[in-house]
Amino acid sequence: MRVYNTKHFLKILFSLHHSDTLKILFPTMLLVGLYSWGIQFLEIEYFHLTSESGISHVGMIHSLLSFVLSLLLVFRTNSAYDRWWEGRKLWGKLVNDTRNFAIKINAILENDKADAQQIARYLKFFPHFLAKHLSRDSTRLALDEDYSDLENALKHHGPSEIIIFLTHKLNHLKKEGKISDLEMIYLDTQLSGFLDVCGGCERIKNTPIPYSYSSFVKKFIILYVLALPIAYVINIGLFMIPLTVFVYYVLMSLELIAEEIEDPFNNDENDIPMETIAQNIEKNVHQIMGIK
Numbered sequence: 001m002r003v004y005n006t007k008h009f010l011k012i013l014f015s016l017h018h019s020d021t022l023k024i025l026f027p028t029m030l031l032v033g034l035y036s037w038g039i040q041f042l043e044i045e046y047f048h049l050t051s052e053s054g055i056s057h058v059g060m061i062h063s064l065l066s067f068v069l070s071l072l073l074v075f076r077t078n079s080a081y082d083r084w085w086e087g088r089k090l091w092g093k094l095v096n097d098t099r100n101f102a103i104k105i106n107a108i109l110e111n112d113k114a115d116a117q118q119i120a121r122y123l124k125f126f127p128h129f130l131a132k133h134l135s136r137d138s139t140r141l142a143l144d145e146d147y148s149d150l151e152n153a154l155k156h157h158g159p160s161e162i163i164i165f166l167t168h169k170l171n172h173l174k175k176e177g178k179i180s181d182l183e184m185i186y187l188d189t190q191l192s193g194f195l196d197v198c199g200g201c202e203r204i205k206n207t208p209i210p211y212s213y214s215s216f217v218k219k220f221i222i223l224y225v226l227a228l229p230i231a232y233v234i235n236i237g238l239f240m241i242p243l244t245v246f247v248y249y250v251l252m253s254l255e256l257i258a259e260e261i262e263d264p265f266n267n268d269e270n271d272i273p274m275e276t277i278a279q280n281i282e283k284n285v286h287q288i289m290g291i292k
Contacts, residue, residue: 021256022249033242036229043233043234044237061231062228069220077257079258087204098126098284099284103288122166124282124286127281128275129159130198130274134274159198171184257270
C-alpha cells in the first residue's frame with residue numbers, strides 16, 4: 001500500500017506512481033484524441049455541418065446519458081471501496097484477536113514458557129500464512145526461527161492448518177491439566193474468530209463484481225466518450241479534442257481505480273498492506289509473550 005502525507009497537496013498533485021491511471025490510459029487517450037480530430041475533420045471540414053444541422057441535437061440525449069452514467073460510476077466506486085474497507089476491518093479484527101489470544105494464553109501458561117512460546121509461533125505465523133493464501137505474490141515467510149514443521153501447511157489451506165495445530169496443542173494442554181474447561185471455552189471462541197477473518201477475506205477474494213455489470217459500465221463509458229465529439233464538435237470546434245480526451249481520462253480512471261480496490265488482496269499499490277500488518281502482529285506477539 002502506498003503511504004503518503006495528505007498535507008503535501010502539491011506533491012500528490014504532480015507525482016506519478018506505478019498504478020497512476022494517466023500512465024495506464026495514455027496510449028488509449030492518444031487514440032481518443034485522434035478519433036476526435038477525425039470527427040472534427042468530417043463534420044466541419046468535409047461535410048461543412050453547422051449548428052443548425054440536425055446532428056447537433058444529439059447533445060440533448062448526451063446530457064441525459066450523463067446523469068445515468070454518473071449514477072453508475074458512483075455505485076461502482078462505492079461498492080469497490082466497501083469491499084476494500086471490509087477487508088481492512090477483517091485484518092484489523094485479526095490484529096485485535098491475536099493480541100487478546102496472546103494476552104490470555106500468556107496469563108494461563110505463565111509458568112510454562114516452553115508451551116507458551118510454541119503457541120506464540122503459531123500465532124505469529126497465522127497472518128503470514130493468511131497473506132500467502134490470499135495472494136500468491138506474498139512470499140515473506142523468512143523468519144529467524146525454523147518453521148520446517150509447518151511447510152506442509154503451505155501445500156494445503158495454510159490458515160486452517162495453523163488453527164488445527166493450535167487446537168491440537170490446546171487440547172493436549174487441557175488433558176495435562178494446564179488449561180481448565182472454562183479457559184478452553186473462551187480460547188476456542190478466539191480460534192473461531194481467526195477462521196472467521198479468513199472466511200471473510202476469502203468471500204471478498206472469491207466473489208468479484210459480476211462480470212456483466214463491470215463489462216456494461218466499460219461499454220457505456222466508451223460509447224459515451226465516442227458520442228461526445230459527434231454531438232458537440234460543431235459548436236466547440238477543435239477545443240472538443242482535448243475536452244473529449246479529458247472526459248475519457250476521468251471516467252476510465254474511476255473505473256480502473258474501482259477495479260484495483262475491489263480486490264484488496266493482490267498486493268497492488270493501493271491494496272491492503274497484509275504483510276506489514278502481519279509483521280506488526282508478529283511484533284505484538286513477541287512483546288506480549290516476552291519473546292526476544
